[in-house]
Amino acid sequence: MTRVRCIVFNSALGALDYRLPPGMDAPAGSVVVVPLGPRQILGVVWDEGELPGEEGNDPWPEHKLRAVLEVLPVPALPAPLRRLIAWAADYYLAPLSAVARMALSSSAALKGSGTVTEYRLTGEEPARMTPQRLQALDLLHGEQATMRELAEIAGVSEGVLRGMVGQGLLEPVLVDSDRPYPAPDPHFAEPELAEQQAEAAAEMVAAVEAHRFQPFLLDGVTGSGKTETYFEAVAAALEAGRQVLVLLPEIALTAAFLGRFEARFGTQPVTWHSSLKASERRRAWRQVAFGGAKVVVGARSALFLPFADLGLIVVDEAHEIAFKQDDGVRYNARDVAVMRGHFEAVPVVLASATPALESLQMAEAGRYKRLVLPSRFGGAQLPRIEVVNLTELQPPRGRWLAPPLVEALQDRLGKGEQSLLFLNRRGYAPLTLCRHCGFRFKCPNCSAWLVEHRLSQRLACHHCGHEVPPPPVCPECGEPDCLVACGPGVERIADEVGELLPGARVAVVTSDTLASPAAAAEFVAQAESKAIDVIVGTQLVTKGFHFPELTLVGVVDADMGLDGGDLRAAERTYQQIAQVAGRAGRGAKPGEVLIQTRHPKAAVIAALASGERDAFYAAETEARREAGAPPFGRWAAIIVSSEDEAEARDAARAIGGARPDEPGVLILGPAPAPLSLLRGRYRYRLLIAARRSAEVQKLIRAWLAQLRFPQGVRVAVDIDPYSFV
Numbered sequence: 001m002t003r004v005r006c007i008v009f010n011s012a013l014g015a016l017d018y019r020l021p022p023g024m025d026a027p028a029g030s031v032v033v034v035p036l037g038p039r040q041i042l043g044v045v046w047d048e049g050e051l052p053g054e055e056g057n058d059p060w061p062e063h064k065l066r067a068v069l070e071v072l073p074v075p076a077l078p079a080p081l082r083r084l085i086a087w088a089a090d091y092y093l094a095p096l097s098a099v100a101r102m103a104l105s106s107s108a109a110l111k112g113s114g115t116v117t118e119y120r121l122t123g124e125e126p127a128r129m130t131p132q133r134l135q136a137l138d139l140l141h142g143e144q145a146t147m148r149e150l151a152e153i154a155g156v157s158e159g160v161l162r163g164m165v166g167q168g169l170l171e172p173v174l175v176d177s178d179r180p181y182p183a184p185d186p187h188f189a190e191p192e193l194a195e196q197q198a199e200a201a202a203e204m205v206a207a208v209e210a211h212r213f214q215p216f217l218l219d220g221v222t223g224s225g226k227t228e229t230y231f232e233a234v235a236a237a238l239e240a241g242r243q244v245l246v247l248l249p250e251i252a253l254t255a256a257f258l259g260r261f262e263a264r265f266g267t268q269p270v271t272w273h274s275s276l277k278a279s280e281r282r283r284a285w286r287q288v289a290f291g292g293a294k295v296v297v298g299a300r301s302a303l304f305l306p307f308a309d310l311g312l313i314v315v316d317e318a319h320e321i322a323f324k325q326d327d328g329v330r331y332n333a334r335d336v337a338v339m340r341g342h343f344e345a346v347p348v349v350l351a352s353a354t355p356a357l358e359s360l361q362m363a364e365a366g367r368y369k370r371l372v373l374p375s376r377f378g379g380a381q382l383p384r385i386e387v388v389n390l391t392e393l394q395p396p397r398g399r400w401l402a403p404p405l406v407e408a409l410q411d412r413l414g415k416g417e418q419s420l421l422f423l424n425r426r427g428y429a430p431l432t433l434c435r436h437c438g439f440r441f442k443c444p445n446c447s448a449w450l451v452e453h454r455l456s457q458r459l460a461c462h463h464c465g466h467e468v469p470p471p472p473v474c475p476e477c478g479e480p481d482c483l484v485a486c487g488p489g490v491e492r493i494a495d496e497v498g499e500l501l502p503g504a505r506v507a508v509v510t511s512d513t514l515a516s517p518a519a520a521a522e523f524v525a526q527a528e529s530k531a532i533d534v535i536v537g538t539q540l541v542t543k544g545f546h547f548p549e550l551t552l553v554g555v556v557d558a559d560m561g562l563d564g565g566d567l568r569a570a571e572r573t574y575q576q577i578a579q580v581a582g583r584a585g586r587g588a589k590p591g592e593v594l595i596q597t598r599h600p601k602a603a604v605i606a607a608l609a610s611g612e613r614d615a616f617y618a619a620e621t622e623a624r625r626e627a628g629a630p631p632f633g634r635w636a637a638i639i640v641s642s643e644d645e646a647e648a649r650d651a652a653r654a655i656g657g658a659r660p661d662e663p664g665v666l667i668l669g670p671a672p673a674p675l676s677l678l679r680g681r682y683r684y685r686l687l688i689a690a691r692r693s694a695e696v697q698k699l700i701r702a703w704l705a706q707l708r709f710p711q712g713v714r715v716a717v718d719i720d721p722y723s724f725v
């Protein structure tokens with residue numbers, strides 16, 4: 001009899017033993033269906049050897065073993081991926097099954113090959129028009145998808161669509177879920193590299209050809225052509241017949257990337273993100289697993305895809321905090337990417353104009369190889385940066401743009417050049433109150449104010465998504481038309497620009513307006529064709545975009561990110577402003593950047609103005625070294641939450657009461673979290689600050705294992721936390 005151990009997809013259970021019935025072959029990594037009680041669940045056949053938490057358990061008796069029911073028709077998860085899953089589960093204190101689930105991210109793909117029936121418009125006119133049909137005809141133009149997906153897109157019922165099939169308005173199309181993707185051609189359009197680019201590319205290409213693990217920090221100023229440079233490494237991997245994974249922090253950036261990729265390699269890469277249709281997911285997942293998807297570009301969830309033969313990983317805009325996942329398995333995709341490169345024995349390229357302090361430190365320590373592109377490509381100059389001191393040059397009351405910025409905007413409009421105003425705040429105003437009684441609109445589920453959005457006419461919570469239409473009277477005092485907006489959001493800045501520059505074409509760019517890749521592509525096309533004069537945007541527009549006619553960048557409030565006292569506040573402010581400044585003057589015309597601030601002498605503002613990045617980073621690094629903060633110390637957070645306030649507090653106190661006493665480990669809290677109520681749950685936090693050498697994971701595992709909590713309590717561990725709210 002053959003005994004196999006399986007990770008079963010139930011987070012409360014570890015690995016379980018099963019037997020393989022005669023004739024069934026299931027090597028490690030096989031995806032299987034196994035019985036669990038009366039149910040059948042998914043599992044993955046795992047390697048032999050002890051797993052964390054199993055030490056000293058006796059094996060399950062032979063005669064009690066139940067049989068594996070089925071081996072699913074997909075390739076077994078390769079050994080490097082299994083090692084990655086085990087490592088991530090151990091490092092981030094997550095259940096193995098929760099991490100493994102991220103690798104099996106398309107349930108349809110596991111069913112094997114097959115055909116799907118999709119539908120598309122025939123172009124026929126209906127004999128009888130109804131409002132719903134009109135809506136469907138309008139919204140389904142150019143779409144092809146399953147009935148269910150089309151119903152979603154069109155906002156009508158499947159019944160309406162079936163009626164349209166009957167009328168010949170929609171036709172079925174049989175689609176093979178395993179149809180191959182066109183292969184990118186490494187020689188399609190080879191660029192002529194500048195000397196510094198060629199040197200950096202050669203190093204990366206050599207590591208790809210040697211199939212060896214090597215992390216690179218591609219540290220190039222904005223507009224230096226980092227993309228073109230790492231494309232050479234992509235080409236080398238393609239040449240060797242291997243696959244490539246490119247991670248981007250945000251879906252909104254994919255649109256621009258796809259165009260660049262196609263221009264270089266003759267076809268688009270395969271995309272992977274959360275808004276893919278089920279049929280696209282199925283196809284992409286299977287092609288990744290069988291090796292037919294050569295280059296995959298995606299958000300952080302692409303990191304756990306089961307590549308058959310990976311040759312290179314690129315993490316673009318690697319400093320971005322969007323790579324940190326803060327729910328479910330709390331992992332940092334940048335760090336896990338480096339580990340995956342290690343297990344796969346392939347190079348990993350972290351590209352950024354403003355690397356994370358941690359990454360620079362790794363380069364300093366010799367663990368990463370730093371490749372520097374010190375100047376912009378094609379002779380373009382870095383923009384001139386000036387500080388506007390808001391304590392001296394105040395905007396008029398109720399306005400946010402100071403006179404020098406207004407003049408600069410007028411000047412660009414006159415010359416037909418583009419401007420970009422950056423304010424990292426969505427909506428119209430961050431706080432809304434009643435002018436009569438002072439009532440403030442608060443979210444019922446979170447300790448947060450509701451943010452007014454005028455474009456969509458709602459008051460919204462940016463934490464839980466709760467929204468209400470602005471009420472006609474104050475809910476507290478009953479006064480009609482009483483709402484006043486306090487402070488600016490991007491919509492309010494856009495209004496101000498509209499008043500100051502009548503006739504200017506203004507675009508508001510946030511995650512609200514660029515929610516889909518299609519919307520992002522539309523924006524890029526408009527900006528490139530000069531159909532926009534002024535872009536007003538959040539951090540979404542700070543990076544990646546390349547608009548040659550953009551010559552002015554205005555930072556509306558450089559001080560905003562600095563309050564809060566977060567570990568990385570200064571670093572993040574530096575990165576955001578340097579990135580957004582980097583959007584100016586990328587073409588033939590020189591760029592100018594105006595930074596509005598109330599603290600012109602603050603170290604980060606001074607460093608931005610003088611361009612002394614290295615000095616700023618050196619000072620930050622020293623401060624962290626002295627404080628024993630990451631990357632010189634290890635931090636972890638424990639977040640306790642419950643819908644019941646007393647229950648959350650008691651659980652947090654119980655954890656605090658059982659705190660281990662270890663030399664070199666400091667435990668702070670429990671204290672109510674800054675966001676003490678989130679999505680209807682009350683929250684408490686503890687922070688663990690330890691020496692780098694401390695075994696923090698082991699300590700936390702042992703600490704929490706001795707405690708039992710009521711059903712409604714959730715205890716989350718956040719290793720290397722980025723968020724402290």
Ligand SMILES: Nc1ncnc2c1ncn2[C@@H]1O[C@H](COP(=O)(O)OP(=O)(O)OP(=O)(O)O)[C@@H](O)[C@H]1O
Pocket residue numbers: 191192193194197220221222223224225226227228229352353377543544545546582
């Ligand atoms: N060797 C090259 N040949 C032709 N064009 C190039 C070359 N290198 C870079 N470019 C062009 O220069 C522009 C800037 O390059 P790119 O956008 O890759 O810079 P980047 O380093 O990624 O900047 P950022 O960090 O600001 O996004 C792009 O239009 C790119 O196509």
Ligand SMILES: [Zn+2]
Pocket residue numbers: 443444445446448461462463464465466679
């Ligand atoms: Zn809320």
